[in-house]
Amino acid sequence: MAEINTSITNLEYARATALLDSPSSSLSKNKGQDSPKYDARLADEAHKAGCAALAAGKLDEAFHSLNVSLSKCPPEKASAVAKLQSLISLTSQRLHKYSVSN
Secondary structure: OHHHHHHHHHHHHHHHHHHHHOOOOHHHHHOOOOOOOOOHHHHHHHHHHHHHHHHOOOHHHHHHHHHHHHHHOOOOOHHHHHHHHHHHHHHHHHHHHHHHHO
């Protein structure tokens, strides 16, 4: 089970990083060439945006913001990473339920 969780975590992290690096990402358009790989402030802002989107029922927007937050969160912030992974998982489940019911 631990190997499955690790694989899921690695996949979610890879997706979050890919989303952040995509040309359509508004956050990636604003980052400079010298920006650090991890940015706690940006991770916190994206987390807040994701939570606000969740509260507003904007699941796609929440999913994107939470993935950006995860990709920018410093790995040494283990509790924050775990919280983000949990929120992403819950958002993904809600997105799936919504898409199946429509």
